[in-house]
Amino acid sequence: MAAGTGSGSTVSAIFSPVRIWLLLPSWVSIGFFLLLPVLLMLVYSFLTKEFRGGVIWEFSLASYDQFLFDRGLFGDAPAVMKWTYINIFIRSILQATGATILCLLIGFPTAYFIATRPIQSRTMWLFLITVPYWVNLLIRTVSMKFLIRDTGPLNELLLNIGLIDAPLHVINTNFAVQLGLFYSYLPFMVLPIYASVERYNFTFSEVASDLYASKITILWSIILPVVKPGIIAGSILVFVPSLGAFLAPDLLGGAKTFMIGSLVEDQFKGNAGNWPFGAAVSMILLSLVLVVLMFYVRAQQRDQT
Amino acid sequence: MNRTFDIKHYRGFFGITCLCLVILYGPLIIVMVYSFNDSVSITNWGGVSLRWYIEIFTGLESAKFKAAAWNSFTIAIMAATVSTVIATAASIGMIRGGNFKGKFASFALISLPIMVPEIVTAVATLIFFSTIGFKLGTLSILVAHTVFCIPFAYLPISARLQGIDASYEEAAQDLFANRWMTFRYVLMPIMWPGILAGFLLAFIISLDDFIITNFIKGAGIETLPTAIFGSVKQGIKPNIMALSTLLLLFSIALVTLSYFIGKRGEANQKSQQ
Amino acid sequence: MILKTFIGAAALALVANSAVAEGKLSVYHWFEYIPAELVQKFSKKYDVEVTIDTYDSNESMLASLKAGTMGSYDVAVPGDYMVEIMVGLGLLDTIAEGELTNINNIEDQWLNVPFDLGRQHSIPYQWGSTSFSVNRDVYSGNINTTDIIFNPPEQLKGKINVLDAQGEVMALAALHLGMPQCSTDREQLKSLDALLQSAKEHWASFGSDTAKDVLVSGDAAVGMIWNGYGARARAEGANIEYSYPDQGYVVWMDNVVLLNDAPNRANAIIFMDFLLEPENIAAVTNYAMYADGIKDSTEFLDAALATSPEHNPRAGAGAGVFVAVCDQTTQEVYDQIWTRLRS
Numbered sequence: 015m016a017a018g019t020g021s022g023s024t025v026s027a028i029f030s031p032v033r034i035w036l037l038l039p040s041w042v043s044i045g046f047f048l049l050l051p052v053l054l055m056l057v058y059s060f061l062t063k064e065f066r067g068g069v070i071w072e073f074s075l076a077s078y079d080q081f082l083f084d085r086g087l088f089g090d091a092p093a094v095m096k097w098t099y100i101n102i103f104i105r106s107i108l109q110a111t112g113a114t115i116l117c118l119l120i121g122f123p124t125a126y127f128i129a130t131r132p133i134q135s136r137t138m139w140l141f142l143i144t145v146p147y148w149v150n151l152l153i154r155t156v157s158m159k160f161l162i163r164d165t166g167p168l169n170e171l172l173l174n175i176g177l178i179d180a181p182l183h184v185i186n187t188n189f190a191v192q193l194g195l196f197y198s199y200l201p202f203m204v205l206p207i208y209a210s211v212e213r214y215n216f217t218f219s220e221v222a223s224d225l226y227a228s229k230i231t232i233l234w235s236i237i238l239p240v241v242k243p244g245i246i247a248g249s250i251l252v253f254v255p256s257l258g259a260f261l262a263p264d265l266l267g268g269a270k271t272f273m274i275g276s277l278v279e280d281q282f283k284g285n286a287g288n289w290p291f292g293a294a295v296s297m298i299l300l301s302l303v304l305v306v307l308m309f310y311v312r313a314q315q316r317d318q319t
Numbered sequence: 320m321n322r323t324f325d326i327k328h329y330r331g332f333f334g335i336t337c338l339c340l341v342i343l344y345g346p347l348i349i350v351m352v353y354s355f356n357d358s359v360s361i362t363n364w365g366g367v368s369l370r371w372y373i374e375i376f377t378g379l380e381s382a383k384f385k386a387a388a389w390n391s392f393t394i395a396i397m398a399a400t401v402s403t404v405i406a407t408a409a410s411i412g413m414i415r416g417g418n419f420k421g422k423f424a425s426f427a428l429i430s431l432p433i434m435v436p437e438i439v440t441a442v443a444t445l446i447f448f449s450t451i452g453f454k455l456g457t458l459s460i461l462v463a464h465t466v467f468c469i470p471f472a473y474l475p476i477s478a479r480l481q482g483i484d485a486s487y488e489e490a491a492q493d494l495f496a497n498r499w500m501t502f503r504y505v506l507m508p509i510m511w512p513g514i515l516a517g518f519l520l521a522f523i524i525s526l527d528d529f530i531i532t533n534f535i536k537g538a539g540i541e542t543l544p545t546a547i548f549g550s551v552k553q554g555i556k557p558n559i560m561a562l563s564t565l566l567l568l569f570s571i572a573l574v575t576l577s578y579f580i581g582k583r584g585e586a587n588q589k590s591q592q
Numbered sequence: 593m594i595l596k597t598f599i600g601a602a603a604l605a606l607v608a609n610s611a612v613a614e615g616k617l618s619v620y621h622w623f624e625y626i627p628a629e630l631v632q633k634f635s636k637k638y639d640v641e642v643t644i645d646t647y648d649s650n651e652s653m654l655a656s657l658k659a660g661t662m663g664s665y666d667v668a669v670p671g672d673y674m675v676e677i678m679v680g681l682g683l684l685d686t687i688a689e690g691e692l693t694n695i696n697n698i699e700d701q702w703l704n705v706p707f708d709l710g711r712q713h714s715i716p717y718q719w720g721s722t723s724f725s726v727n728r729d730v731y732s733g734n735i736n737t738t739d740i741i742f743n744p745p746e747q748l749k750g751k752i753n754v755l756d757a758q759g760e761v762m763a764l765a766a767l768h769l770g771m772p773q774c775s776t777d778r779e780q781l782k783s784l785d786a787l788l789q790s791a792k793e794h795w796a797s798f799g800s801d802t803a804k805d806v807l808v809s810g811d812a813a814v815g816m817i818w819n820g821y822g823a824r825a826r827a828e829g830a831n832i833e834y835s836y837p838d839q840g841y842v843v844w845m846d847n848v849v850l851l852n853d854a855p856n857r858a859n860a861i862i863f864m865d866f867l868l869e870p871e872n873i874a875a876v877t878n879y880a881m882y883a884d885g886i887k888d889s890t891e892f893l894d895a896a897l898a899t900s901p902e903h904n905p906r907a908g909a910g911a912g913v914f915v916a917v918c919d920q921t922t923q924e925v926y927d928q929i930w931t932r933l934r935s
Contacts, residue, residue, distance in 0.1 A: 026485035027417030029498060036412030039405040040429055040469055047466040048431055048440065051447035055439075058446050065920055066681065067658035087785055087928055088778060098935045120342070123335040130327040139336075141578060146343040148570040150527045152544050153563040156551050157346035160353075160560075165810050167349050185811060186796050200343065216327055229329060258436030260530055265551070268753075268797030272935045275438045275530075282445060282534065284756075286931060287655045293446065296439045303436055380628070449660045456664075538664030539618050539643030549646060553624055554805030 052300070059294035067287035077294035099277070099295070103302070106273040109188065109263075110256035113195035114203075117252045120196075121203035122245070126237075128204075129211035140208065147201040155261045158197050162190060162266075186268030194262030195252075202251035210244025211237075243314070250310055254303055274299050347567060354560040371561035380550070384562065387546035390457060391526055394542065398464035399472070399521035405465075406472035406521075407514055411502065414480050415488070433470045440467065441534035448535060455537035463535055464525040471524050472517035479513025480506075512580055519577045523570065615640040617859045620661075620668040622846065623648055623801050625718075627879040634866050640859050648800040649757045650674040657683060663853040666860035671844045673759055673915040675714055676707040678849065684713040685850040691861055694868035702845070702885035714847035715864050716885035718820070718876060721905075721912055722760045722842040725822040725832040730813040735835045736909065738768040740814055742791040749794040751813035753806045756798040758930045759915040760842050761788075761816070767840040767913065774918035774926075781922075785929045792933060807832055818844075819902040820881035826902075827881075834902045840910030845885070 029036060062074040079085075084096035128139040146154065161168050162184045169181040184190050214237060222232050238245075260275030267273075272280070274295065281292030354372070357365035375384060409429055413422065432440065444463050453459060487509070491501045507514070529544040536545060543566065550559055615638065623646035635642050647653040650671050657668070662683065670678060678684050692715070702716045726735045731747050739745075742765065744752060754761060765787055766773045771780045796812055804825045806812035815832075817825070822834050835841075848867060854860050867873055873884040874892030881897065897903060905912070918926060 026415055026488065028485070028488050028492060028501070029411050029415040030417040030419070032498060033412040033416030033419070036408040036416065037425060040409040040473075041425070043405060043466050044428055044431055044469060047444070047447070047462060048435070049428070051443035052435065052439070054450060055443040055446050064658075065923075066677065067655050087781060087925055089924070089928075098932060102935055120335060120339050123329070123332040124339040126329070127332040127336040141574075142340060143343070145571055145574050146347060148523055148574045149347060149567050150529075150544060150547075150563075150570070152527075152529050152548055152551075153350070153566060154346065156547075156555060156559070156563065157350040160555050161346045161349055163809065163811060167353075197342065197346070200339070204339075219327070233329065254434075254436065258438040260438060268799070270795065270797050277935065278438050278442060280934065282442060282659060283655060284649075284652050286927070286934075287651070287658065289446070292442060296442045299436060300439050303434070307434060445659070454664075455660055538620070538645055538661050549623065549801075552648070552799070552801040554802070554808065 055293045056297055059290055059297050061290045063288045063290045067289070069289045074290070077288070077290040080288075080291055081294055081298070102272050102274060102277055103298070105271065106257050106275075109192055109195060109273060110253045110259075112192040113199065113256045114249050114252045116192065116196040117200050117203035118245070118249065121200060121248065122207055125204045125207035125244075126211050129208050129214075130216075140205075143201055143204050151198055152261060154198060155194055155265050158194055159185065159265050162193070185266065186270065188267070188271065190266040191263050191271070191273070194266040195256045195259055198259070198262065199252040199255060202255075203248035206247035206251065207241060207244040210241040214240050246310060246313065250306065254306065257303065258299055350560050351564045351567065354557060354564045356557055371557045372565070374558050375562050375565070378558065380558070383541065384543070384546055387541040387543045390460075390540060391543040394457065394461050394464055395522050395525040398461055398468050398525040399518050401465045402468035402521045403472045403476075403514060403518040406469050406476055406517055407510075409469070410473055410477035410480050411506070414477060415485070429473055430470050432467045437530045441531040444531065445534045455535055457537070457540055459535050459537060460532055460540065460542070463531050464528060467528070467531060468521035468524050472521040475516035475520060476510065476513045479510055479516075483509050512583070515580050516577055519573055523573060615859050616856050617642045617667075617863055618665045618855065619644045619863075620653060620657075620665040620851075621646055622669055625669070625876070625880050627875055630872060630875045630879075633872075634863065638859070638862055638866075640856075640862075649755075651758055654678070657851075662851065663855065665851055666854040666856050667848050667863060668851055669717055669846050669848055671759070671846050671915070672705070672707045673917045675847050675849060676917045679708065679713060683852055685852045685854060685857070686712050687850055687861070687864075692865055692868065694865045697868045697870065697886050697888070699885045699887050705845070708847070714849040715868060717846045717848050717867065717873075718880060718882040718884055719843070719845035720819045720882035721902075722755070722764070722816070722818050722844060723822075723835050723837065724814055724816040725807060725825065725830075725834050727807065727810070727813040728831050728833055735833060736837050736906070737835075738764060738837045738839045740835065740837075741816060742768050742787060744794050744814070748814050750796055752795045753797050753799055753803060753812035753815045754795050755803060755816045756800045756934075758926070760844075761933075762926055762930065763842050763913065763915045764816070765791075767837075767842075767910070770839065773913070773916040774922050776922055781925050781929070785932065788929060788933045798934065804828070818882070823881040823900055823902040836905045836909035838908075838910050841912055843912035843914055845914075 058069060059077050060073055060075065062070040062072040062076060064070050079093075080096075081099045082096060083093040084098075085091050085093055124143070128136060128143070131139060160166055162182075163169075164181040164183060164185060166185075169178075172178045172182065184193070218236055218240075219232050222236055223229075227235075258275050258278075259273065260279055263271060263273040263276050264279075278292050278295050278299075280286045281288050281295070286292075355367050355369070357368035357370065375381060406429075413425065413429075435443075440463075447453075448455060448459055483506070487505050488501050491505045496504070527544060528542075529548060532542050533545050533548070536542070541549075543562075547559060547562065550556070617640050619642060621644050626644070631642050631644065634640065645665070647656065650673070653668060653670060654674065654677065657665075675684075695711070695715075698711070698716060702719075703711060705711070705716075708714045724741055726740060726748070730751070731745065733745065740748065741752060741754065762784070763773055765784055766775070769780070769783060769787060771777075771784070775781060797806065799806065803815050803817045804821050807815045807817070807822075807825045807830045808828045810830075815822075815825075817834075819834060822832065826832055826834075848864055850857070850860055850864070867876070868886060870886050870889040871892050873886045874889045877884045877889065877897070878892075878894045881900070881902070883897075883903065
């Protein structure tokens with residue numbers, strides 16, 4: 015990009031005396047309106063819930079207790095490990111994993127293909143891939159819903175050409191949710207992988223081929239390890255938002271299977287009205303995400319050494 | 320080299336790429352096509368017509384959607400503007416501020432809104448506003464959006480700034496320019512495509528946001544996504560599809576604009592070398 | 593420079609847009625319930641700008657009010673049992689004697705209701721029943737039993753939509769088991785929980801605002817639904833029949849209440865008076881297809897409503913019951929059961 019005739023360095027300290035002032039607005043706005051609220055949410059998860067919604071400022075472990083333990087319908091049975099909420103988390107993790115794998119299966123070949131196009135058409139391909147991302151997620155989810163419902167265009171098409179006899183019942187199933195998540199976040203998988211493959215030096219492939227390696231071997235043993243950072247980045251960019259997703263399970267899943275996002279939403283806007291519990295679930299989700307991110311950072315650092 | 324043996328080529332990858340594009344565009348195109356459907360029932364095709372587009376602007380629900388659109392766009396413009404300014408300052412501080420202790424922490428803080436899952440942000444913000452007694456309304460949405468957009472604006476801006484040779488600014492300093500002049504007359508013109516890309520990205524992010532807005536909007540305030548969501552739950556009607564198509568086309572226009580600005584920026588830069 | 597004027601202009605425009613009409617009214621209302629033309633009529637007549645926010649269940653309305661929107665809305669439209677709860681929580685303002693000029697338009701039977709004696713906080717709005725509608729193209733057997741929802745026949749398994757409304761679902765379940773609502777008997781509560789868990793296997797989805805659409809589009813063959821909403825689904829082409837189960841069904845009355853800290857209290861009273869006029873309330877009845885509690889509204893009602901099956905319980909149907917308000921202990925058990933159901 016910038017090929018100056020100067021020192022060539024792009025990090026300088028010209029603005030360092032004023033850097034506090036430059037950085038202060040972002041520190042204050044994010045610190046005050048995001049970091050502080052998250053900490054407050056942590057506090058909330060340890061408060062007592064008020065009957066029919068609201069919170070009482072008294073310390074209580076009730077929310078975490080409710081998450082982990084089943085004390086019976088009446089609250090007085092001996093504590094037994096409760097799987098309901100843990101299942102919701104497991105289900106969400108599985109859904110997110112399913113969506114990530116789907117994205118990988120379709121996204122990797124796509125990214126590879128685009129990266130191996132001649133330079134002029136490459137930007138066009140990238141443009142084509144990114145445009146749908148810019149469309150509102152809600153609209154994309156709704157159009158997917160419209161497409162796959164029992165009386166929708168997809169089923170009509172398949173029925174008309176005789177591939178199936180009865181409508182494929184996809185809507186309101188787990189698969190519909192995974193499809194929705196996959197559809198929402200596919201570009202997030204393609205772009206990082208593309209960036210990695212673009213930097214790959216294809217002379218490696220040529221050398222390997224000269225040494226009689228088959229294309230499959232080249233792909234598996236040479237290209238994949240080099241492209242791994244991109245694959246991991248893409249996977250995280252798909253997995254993390256899918257974990258906390260709300261729109262796909264609500265609109266495509268029939269609101270029958272709660273995922274983490276629906277569980278939290280129900281506490282604050284729906285029927286449940288248990289704020290401390292909603293805060294607790296959010297904290298657990300956040301911790302889960304932070305753990306995933308830490309693994310990523312650790313893996314990055316290891317790769318670089 | 321043997322020209323029919325392309326080491327880069329893998330059979331089937333082209334097919335999968337096409338499948339990918341079909342999957343990405345299919346539902347959107349279907350929605351667009353059906354938005355021109357003349358019949359009230361969305362499953363039967365009744366001929367081509369623009370009636371639903373007319374209805375969005377003049378029909379019964381038009382007042383609601385107009386108000387929602389107005390809210391969405393004004394909030395998006397203001398949030399994008401403020402967050403772009405903050406992000407520009409932050410990127411200069413980070414990239415041209417030398418090395419300092421806590422640089423990593425600063426970067427983590429700036430990226431925080433992207434790292435935290437949207438639902439968690441929504442919940443935390445709601446709890447926070449409710450605890451400090453901040454009345455929910457348009458202003459609450461604006462504040463939340465601005466904060467949320469900062470990292471999105473930051474990414475393209477800092478990416479661009481990182482690619483700019485520092486020698487231009489050093490030259491300006493040698494010529495006794497103060498820091499503001501250095502920024503205004505040297506950095507900003509070159510950073511300009513990045514700043515604009517950041518603004519557009521922040522704008523789209525704010526315009527599209529649903530989850531956070533849904534949580535913290537006050538009484539009587541709707542944005543386009545929340546209005547569409549409420550309407551969609553009651554049934555996908557053709558006027559929603561027309562509205563979705565309009566939004567879709569608007570988004571595409573913005574991306575194309577951003578793309579061309581990016582290209583012109585690069586062309587300008589090349590011509591300056 | 594340009595940027596600054598830009599921000600200034602946008603800010604000014606944003607503020608300006610929110611201060612247009614003389615008076616305002618902020619209404620918190622069930623979704624898709626009041627016809628837009630009626631709102632416009634009120635708006636023009638009294639020069640009041642009306643904003644309407646919607647909710648899809650009594651419980652989420654309460655959750656939202658407790659979450660911080662008290663003081664933003666003037667009126668809300670809770671169901672009978674929710675009025676009682678709100679009175680208990682001190683969320684409702686009192687209407688003084690004589691404040692409502694049209695109060696004598698209320699039919700006698702709806703004047704002194706158990707959940708608001710003397711109508712100090714509310715006026716009747718619409719009343720109706722909650723049961724379920726079955727798509728006759730899919731199933732032609734006997735539909736007048738709650739077994740359809742809780743113990744469905746083969747053809748209907750997996751095609752049932754249930755309202756996302758705790759009060760009504762639990763009440764219907766209690767009717768199915770023949771047990772009293774808000775029972776404190778542990779065995780009965782356990783059986784309620786067991787019934788719901790086993791029935792859930794056969795349900796396709798939970799949705800209140802989707803209740804009409806799933807029947808019209810065919811996504812569901814059985815939909816738990818309010819009678820008027822069901823009538824509208826039928827009017828939109830769904831080949832459905834509304835059920836009056838032998839075990840009984842739920843009846844309800846929605847009421848317009850005056851909220852505490854209403855920002856536009858005077859306009860709220862005017863609005864309530866407006867809705868007590870027979871011609872106006874009939875517009876709501878014709879749109880939502882329920883029934884109102886105002887004298888002399890019949891002359892303005894659509895003739896079709898009188899003979900509509902959703903408004904005429906069949907002879908031999910079980911009794912219609914109101915949802916009961918439980919004491920705190922039992923309510924917490926109910927909350928537990930519902931959470932287990934929805935998770």
